[in-house]
Amino acid sequence: MNATDMQEHRLSWLGPTLVPGLVALVLLFAGGVYLDRQNSVLNEERARASVMAEMSLVRAKLEGNINGNIQLVRGLVSVISTEPNMTQGRFAALVSILFEEKSQLRSVAAAPDLVVAMTYPLAGNERAIGLDYRKNEAQREAVLRARDTNKLVLAGPVDLVQGGRGFVGRFPVHADTPAGRAFWGVVSAVVDVDRLYADSGLTDNNLGIEISIAGRDGVADEGTRFFGPDLSNDNPVTAQVVLPSGYWEIAAIPKGGWSTAHGGSWLMRALMVLAGALILLPIGITGRLLGERQQHYRELKTRESALESLSRRLGLALDVSKVGVWEMDLATGQETWDDRTNEVYGLPADGGPRSHEHWRRAVHPDGQASAEDNFRRMIRTGRYESTYRVLLGDGTLRHVRSVAALYREPGIPDRVVGVNWDITADVVLNEDLRRATQLTEARNHELELARVRIEHNALHDSLTGLPNRRYLDEMLRRHAATGFGDSGSMALLHIDLDRFKQINDTMGHAAGDAMLVHASAVLRDNCSNDDFVARIGGDEFVVLTKASAGDIYLGELAERIVEQMRLPVTYEGHECRFGVSIGIAAERTAPLDAKRLLINADIALYRAKGRGRNRYEFFSEALQAEVVKTKRVADEILNGLERNEFVAWFQPQFDAHTLDVVGVEALARWQHPTEGIKAPDAFMPIAEELNVVATVDRLILEQSLAALARWDAIGLGVPRVSVNVSLRRLNDEDLIDGLKQLSIEPGRLSFELVESIYLDEGDAVVGWNIDQIKELGIDVEIDDFGTGYASIVSLQKLRPTRLKIDRQLVSPIVVDQGQRRLLASIVDIGKSMGIEVVAEGVETMEHAAILRDLGCDILQGYAFSRPLAAADFEAFLKAQAWRQAS
Ligand code: C2E
Ligand code: CA
Numbered sequence: 015m016n017a018t019d020m021q022e023h024r025l026s027w028l029g030p031t032l033v034p035g036l037v038a039l040v041l042l043f044a045g046g047v048y049l050d051r052q053n054s055v056l057n058e059e060r061a062r063a064s065v066m067a068e069m070s071l072v073r074a075k076l077e078g079n080i081n082g083n084i085q086l087v088r089g090l091v092s093v094i095s096t097e098p099n100m101t102q103g104r105f106a107a108l109v110s111i112l113f114e115e116k117s118q119l120r121s122v123a124a125a126p127d128l129v130v131a132m133t134y135p136l137a138g139n140e141r142a143i144g145l146d147y148r149k150n151e152a153q154r155e156a157v158l159r160a161r162d163t164n165k166l167v168l169a170g171p172v173d174l175v176q177g178g179r180g181f182v183g184r185f186p187v188h189a190d191t192p193a194g195r196a197f198w199g200v201v202s203a204v205v206d207v208d209r210l211y212a213d214s215g216l217t218d219n220n221l222g223i224e225i226s227i228a229g230r231d232g233v234a235d236e237g238t239r240f241f242g243p244d245l246s247n248d249n250p251v252t253a254q255v256v257l258p259s260g261y262w263e264i265a266a267i268p269k270g271g272w273s274t275a276h277g278g279s280w281l282m283r284a285l286m287v288l289a290g291a292l293i294l295l296p297i298g299i300t301g302r303l304l305g306e307r308q309q310h311y312r313e314l315k316t317r318e319s320a321l322e323s324l325s326r327r328l329g330l331a332l333d334v335s336k337v338g339v340w341e342m343d344l345a346t347g348q349e350t351w352d353d354r355t356n357e358v359y360g361l362p363a364d365g366g367p368r369s370h371e372h373w374r375r376a377v378h379p380d381g382q383a384s385a386e387d388n389f390r391r392m393i394r395t396g397r398y399e400s401t402y403r404v405l406l407g408d409g410t411l412r413h414v415r416s417v418a419a420l421y422r423e424p425g426i427p428d429r430v431v432g433v434n435w436d437i438t439a440d441v442v443l444n445e446d447l448r449r450a451t452q453l454t455e456a457r458n459h460e461l462e463l464a465r466v467r468i469e470h471n472a473l474h475d476s477l478t479g480l481p482n483r484r485y486l487d488e489m490l491r492r493h494a495a496t497g498f499g500d501s502g503s504m505a506l507l508h509i510d511l512d513r514f515k516q517i518n519d520t521m522g523h524a525a526g527d528a529m530l531v532h533a534s535a536v537l538r539d540n541c542s543n544d545d546f547v548a549r550i551g552g553d554e555f556v557v558l559t560k561a562s563a564g565d566i567y568l569g570e571l572a573e574r575i576v577e578q579m580r581l582p583v584t585y586e587g588h589e590c591r592f593g594v595s596i597g598i599a600a601e602r603t604a605p606l607d608a609k610r611l612l613i614n615a616d617i618a619l620y621r622a623k624g625r626g627r628n629r630y631e632f633f634s635e636a637l638q639a640e641v642v643k644t645k646r647v648a649d650e651i652l653n654g655l656e657r658n659e660f661v662a663w664f665q666p667q668f669d670a671h672t673l674d675v676v677g678v679e680a681l682a683r684w685q686h687p688t689e690g691i692k693a694p695d696a697f698m699p700i701a702e703e704l705n706v707v708a709t710v711d712r713l714i715l716e717q718s719l720a721a722l723a724r725w726d727a728i729g730l731g732v733p734r735v736s737v738n739v740s741l742r743r744l745n746d747e748d749l750i751d752g753l754k755q756l757s758i759e760p761g762r763l764s765f766e767l768v769e770s771i772y773l774d775e776g777d778a779v780v781g782w783n784i785d786q787i788k789e790l791g792i793d794v795e796i797d798d799f800g801t802g803y804a805s806i807v808s809l810q811k812l813r814p815t816r817l818k819i820d821r822q823l824v825s826p827i828v829v830d831q832g833q834r835r836l837l838a839s840i841v842d843i844g845k846s847m848g849i850e851v852v853a854e855g856v857e858t859m860e861h862a863a864i865l866r867d868l869g870c871d872i873l874q875g876y877a878f879s880r881p882l883a884a885a886d887f888e889a890f891l892k893a894q895a896w897r898q899a900s
């Protein structure tokens with residue numbers, strides 16, 4: 015039922031009973047109101063009478079008590095009139111008799127000539143004695159009024175000096191005197207307020223009324239209330255308390271107000287409502303039944319029209335939705351198809367008879383059996399639901415959905431009623447959607463793979479697949495707090511491939527890459543699965559592991575890596591060799607300082623390389639100190655180079671037979687600003703690391719050429735100067751260009767090359783430079799011959815002008831016959847190849863003689879002269895001192 019129906023429904027049941035119901039209601043209401051009115055008037059009168067009765071009692075008591083008190087005092091006043099000279103004793107005796115009567119009197123005072131002379135009781139009132147009323151501001155007025163009017167004046171209630179409150183009555187007293195009757199004075203009596211109230215029943219808790227009294231000092235006209243609440247607005251019952259001098263207005267209402275007094279009226283009202291209800295209820299019920307009948311009728315009508323509209327709407331919906339309806343008589347097998355069903359199966363909409371066969375034939379042959387089976391199986395359950403394909407005459411394929419239900423009704427044969435519609439568009443759409451979803455999923459999967467790949471790439475080295483520098487940083491950060499693998503410690507092995515650059519340069523980058531992959535495999539194989547292996551630079555690797563297993567474990571790990579790395583690796587038929595240097599640092603207390611760990615491992619690595627590669631070193635404090643020192647020296651060397659502190663010293667070379675000076679070797683010296691002259695072993699290794707040896711070589715060469723020119727100029731006749739050339743300088747592609755800038759006379763300059771230089775036959779630059787050096791007319795000498803691995807073949811290839819037998823071989827010849835023979839054969843080789851032979855380290859003349867006899871051409875050594883500074887060297891030459899020595 016919708017909202018308007020409800021409305022209608024409500025109105026309809028009111029309809030037939032509305033008029034009589036309303037009339038009854040109005041009459042009932044009017045009668046009720048009248049009765050209620052009458053009832054409340056009666057009630058109110060009753061209440062007022064009862065309040066009045068109760069109040070009158072109080073009023074009477076009040077009046078009686080006050081007047082009683084006054085009567086008592088009047089008695090005293092009469093006695094005083096006759097005994098004007100009464101003493102305090104007599105006064106007290108009299109008053110005490112008064113006080114024996116039941117009264118509210120509290121105290122009495124007598125004041126002849128208006129000065130208080132006697133009081134009772136005396137105790138507590140002593141201070142009043144001697145009080146002159148004329149001089150007392152507060153009391154003067156009342157006292158004088160009593161005297162002047164000659165009447166009792168009652169004032170109060172007032173707050174008493176002695177505490178509490180009271181009414182004060184002033185009685186004028188006249189007494190007989192010899193001159194006749196005259197004003198004697200005043201008697202004051204104090205009535206206790208609280209007692210008066212209590213005795214009059216005013217403060218009685220059982221009192222049913224609320225009382226207020228107005229008229230302080232008996233002046234009711236001024237309305238000054240002194241007792242009870244203000245009742246003036248509550249329509250109180252009132253009366254007067256008449257006093258000897260004026261009156262009080264007393265007012266009263268029931269306790270809690272008038273309304274509580276009318277309790278009876280509610281019962282009356284309830285009775286009236288009940289009576290009304292008894293009359294109205296039957297009218298209502300009748301009306302309701304009538305209404306319901308009308309309602310049912312209307313509902314029937316509504317339903318009928320709803321059904322009509324529903325079937326119209328259904329028709330429309332079927333039409334719009336292209337849903338076809340069919341029916342099958344299960345007894346005869348006869349079917350009825352509507353136009354749309356015919357259309358779905360591609361049959362003419364001719365209303366002709368149809369059978370199950372029509373349907374079966376329309377279904378696609380591939381699906382016929384299963385569709386048929388489906389139909390037979392499900393129709394038995396009373397519900398059928400199926401989807402199948404239909405092949406139309408023109409070859410169009412259609413997807414059809416069919417739903418049907420068994421329809422059973424008494425009197426007619428059982429039938430199946432069904433609907434079917436073309437869902438081809440849906441199926442196609444679904445198919446498209448499914449494909450689209452699949453595509454999206456595939457794409458998402460690809461994206462996810464790509465993301466993982468990118469993430470992996472960002473943290474891994476693409477060549478070896480090992481974690482990269484970034485990953486290492488991340489790991490260090492991650493494990494800083496608790497150590498590696500929560501061990502509280504961490505060890506870092508910094509691994510650097512030795513000779514990797516050469517392999518890269520000589521065999522190509524592919525070979526280099528293969529070596530790196532090999533190296534990474536070696537590292538992975540030797541580390542545990544928990545260890546972290548990363549490639550952090552071209553040929554640099556790092557292994558992170560826990561340090562808790564101790565240095566021995568770390569040492570063994572490093573040892574294994576060093577050993578396996580030095581094994582040759584075959585690349586495209588070539589055997590490649592390289593090695594590794596490893597620096598190890600460990601932190602053993604978390605939190606770890608990752609930065610320091612890295613630096614320390616680096617220092618240790620540096621030391622490992624310094625100590626000859628293919629080895630490992632642990633970081634230590636001593637090592638660090640050394641590094642600091644090396645760093646200082648390195649700085650000094652760089653400064654020294656700027657300040658020209660590197661100078662050439664000279665050591666002469668002599669013809670073995672004539673002892674003529676045939677040449678001079680220039681040797682580098684460092685004039686340290688504070689530590690004096692330093693020999694090459696004190697600075698060469700560091701200069702090597704600093705990569706400045708070539709610079710030193712160049713400086714010495716320039717100084718040597720300058721010296722040679724100078725010696726020529728002063729006629730010292732030095733035929734040739736030899737300089738030492740480092741491998742680094744020989745590797746310099748710009749060496750030859752640099753040399754060409756200098757004016758070098760052919761045959762006057764010789765380069766001493768250490769023999770290890772020739773081992774590297776693969777190095778094109780070195781080979782080419784050596785050829786060019788020769789072209790420039792510079793002699794090439796092999797230095798330190800006999801200590802390295804120079805072969806006869808390499809000698810042949812290089813064809814040096816001279817070879818210089820190392821001083822280690824020369825030194826023992828005086829005592830060692832065999833050594834002498836070795837030297838003799840070297841000389842023979844030189845001779846046979848047309849190479850001059852120089853002997854260095856000739857320390858004594860005995861050596862000189864032997865070497866000369868063995869066939870050495872040139873001699874150099876302390877026997878003749880130590881290396882000398884340029885000036886000393888010139889002096890030495892001038893003096894020709896060696897000739898005397900020999
Ligand atoms: P070296 O080329 O073998 O130089 C000869 C070394 O033998 C010099 O040492 C020289 O003082 C020392 N010597 C000479 N006669 C005797 C002797 O009778 N007995 C002994 N025991 N020693 C003798 P120095 O000057 O200390 O030079 C050491 C090495 O430093 C040189 O060995 C050379 O390899 C290198 N060197 C010196 N100057 C240069 C330079 O300008 N450039 C390069 N690259 N290396 C240099
Ligand atoms: Ca030399």
Ligand code: CA
Nearest residue numbers: 797798820854
């Ligand atoms: Ca040498």
